[in-house]
Amino acid sequence: MSVWDFSVTILLVSKTREDNLPGITHNLSGITHFPSILKLRILCHAGRDRPKYDIVKSQMGKDLILVGGYTFSQHSIGSRKWVCSTKNRDCKAKLTLDVDGHITGIFNEHCHPPRRYIKTSDGTYIRYDIVKSQMGKDLILIGGYTFCQASSGTRKWVCSTKNRGCKAKLTLDMNGHINKIFNEHCHPPKMYMKTSDGKYIRHSIGSRKWVCSTKNRDCKAKLTLDVDGLNYEIVKSQRGKDLIMFQGYTFATKRDNYWVCSTNHPVCKAKIRLGRNKAIIWAHNVHIHPPKKWLRTSNGTYVKV
Template sequence: MVLLTFYYYYIIYNSLGLEFFLSRIGNEMLKYQGYKYHLRHQTEMKRVWRCSKNYATQCKATLTTVYNELMKVTRIPYDVVLSQRGKRLIMVDGYTFSQTKSTYWTCSSKFANCKAKLKLNNKEEIIEINNVHSHEPRKYVKSSDDSFEFIELIGGKILLMAEGFTFAKASQRHWYCSKKSKGCKARVHFNAENTVIQYDNNHNHQKPVYKKLLNGHYMKCMS
């Protein structure tokens, strides 16, 4: 006589399209919007699930369920930065990705064998990522206040901001204070690897005031 034990969550669906099932070796798993999750830990009521590709691709997407109902979806956090040329990049854990198609982004490094990539949904959330790179992340130099940041004005002009002051591009590697015409000699110099190698932040004027708009652009406020 063979006794078969069936689990109530294998396979069941709920109103939100969650699919609970067992893996081939009997581990609890969850499928949501086409992606699979492993059970990470649980309490009497709550369960936390992590993307099944976490070990292979370092994907950090998680779900939280309470009594098999979806309570929280934790998407992968990222930042949007601008390259020196004004190109928008997605940064995840220090690595940057450039857009290749409408929803697909690949590692922006020059390493030919790097296969890291990610995918966004129509809400610009990362829904799929391979964040395993064949190289170290590019180093970003920080000032005493915050990171050097490239900002985009309403008209599309790109400025470099450091410690609240802005710099305009003079050449591929040289940026001069936006008030150079007023006699300010502050400047920033990058090397070929986009690392700051010279930083003179001695200005002869007050910091300009900018307001960041909802679309990510900056608008200069009248002083």
């Protein structure tokens, strides 16, 4: 726990007259009694080591507090308490704010590595991750777009599509952090899904169908892959509304292409996001409860049991 040295100014104010007497600075530990005719206004001024923070946006558009690479989300609406935004039960990191939005206390020890952010020229923050290419090489993932190293040993990274018309690029500093980026592409982003263990899996629409590599027109051999359970089905709720059934759990629409756990449990943060073609492009399918039971009928529909 971080502790700060506060200087305390005590302003003595008369009960009968609202005229402020000269402010007197005291050490509170030596004060045991104050005259009954006086009331106190205590103003605390934090020391120089008060932690600084930035505000970044979550994928859902909500404000997060960024401190030392770690992000905190508000515990509840209107609360001054903020907790680690990963929602990891084992992570006890938290902080509190005063009425002016200053950090008054923080416990910033986490059980997981920090997230990666880059600060742009306009002062906003962009989150990025490191993912693996199909060849096992590192790629930098930013907003669905990936960058690969321009050449071995260089700090310059370019769009991994190798599209000649795409000028997107970035550079790293000596510590491997992004210090400059141009993230305007001439093509749509690739699709990645983050699994429960924190890894990213690339998901390309149409990539599940594979045909014979000989390209022989007469050869009809082919196969279809189910990539890590990304398939989902639409079922009906008891009120007749559409629900997405994904890996045994059901999700209800919240807004646009965002779907959240249909139990409406305030603590369950499971959610998925669909792309324009209604394929899953992002999923956090970690629930705090077991899945509900559904029975598939002979006509292919599902009935809740």
